[in-house]
Amino acid sequence: MFPAIDPVAFHLGPFSVRWYALAYITAFIIALPIARRLCALRPIVAGPRTVDDFLFYAVLGVLLGGRLGYVLFYRPLFYLSHPLAILETWKGGMSFHGGALGVILALAFYCYRRKLSFLGFSDRITVVIPIGLALGRCANFINGELWGRPAPAGWPGAMIFPAAGPMPRFPSELYEAATEGVLLLGGLLVAASFQAVRARPGLLSGLFLTGYACARAFCELFREPDANIGYLAGGVTMGQVLCLPMALAGAALVVHALMRPPVMTLFMSPGAEVGFVPESAAGPESETDSE
Template structure:
């Protein structure tokens, strides 16, 4: 039987905005808003010299130019990661669908690698500290993660595992079968978005940007823990299911991030002064 307080999933129109023949879906709107809001927040960080202990290692003009680079990195990396990590067999048989982004299918881990590539290439070509640019980029990252998870919820995708009577907020998703499930998209929005953003914002306020790589490393490690936690409530992708010992692909891809994040944190903490280039 279904729990007494099971919540009916609110049915949303998949199209967020319709302007004549142009239709903007929620997922696309989440990306657009995430990039714009992240850009605004990043500009505020760059302009506040107190946070850096002096002039920021990147100018506002350079930051504006970087937005295009990181947008391309996120989209190309996110799609490539989904193709390689989550559904390679399908896309080998249907290669043309790799470019059909409007059908969905993006990987955070792939998008993060694309973002790393954009940071490294832009920083080297503009004589900027890679670690400091990485700090700025990851400081604003949770904004996009929060909006992306909300879009997942609105689209009724990436829903959670079946819940029992002890979860009164469980929902029956329209394409998730008759069982009430955890709204894991909202769990992840809270962990990867609100909680992560808050922690990084507090760190920035107490001087973390003065140690290049500290915010970057903290983002990587904390996100990994948040993602692993969320995966305990999220239904695995049907084409993959559970992997070794009940682990999911999201968990396995997050483990190396914990190690990488810890290394960056230790290296940053050992630095006594900022390194501006």
């Protein structure tokens, strides 16, 4: 049986603090120092204060993009007839693909304002996104939502979700936490530890997009499709459809990064935070030592 876990972690007077909200807060707390450290590694992208300032834009991108993505991708007809329900975020309804678009727009706007390398900065930010994915999926499990498809008899770990009927199902939320979260985070951190990878703007971002798309598409094989959409043509799900352009964009970024010369030197111009110039364009006095 699904463990009966109260979705409310604790109460503060008349206010209820839910595990889902704590997952987002904890993810930002953990991700911030890691992103600051990554931005400070050669080639340097930005100072710690720049990363701290971006936190506000990141929160807005995640919340607004995630909510609007769910509204547009999964239940457009319902919210068209019930527009005020868009504000009822406490009832659930967030889309990662929408949140990803929101963060991309926030990154583009912030980098434009601060004169930062968009790909260089996004490389450092996308590395830590799986932290939020892992904790968010764990919160989905605690809420008893986004459960899996019916599991074969004797499947290890299958459980009965009370809101989904009497059939044992895959705990797909935990599968997603492990693949989209833990495994993807580990792979990106290992890749980011190499200066040769960090020196190719767009490579880490491409690896993240491709890795997430593959992990999500795989986990969709175990996850029950949204009741209001169901299966699409050919038995695919909306989640898998949305992963296709993400995977293509990720692959394009990887190819673009590998075809361009590595960026190894730091360049600072008046009014700019931090920027990049290719190693071939820098004089010998600008070269940095290896780590």
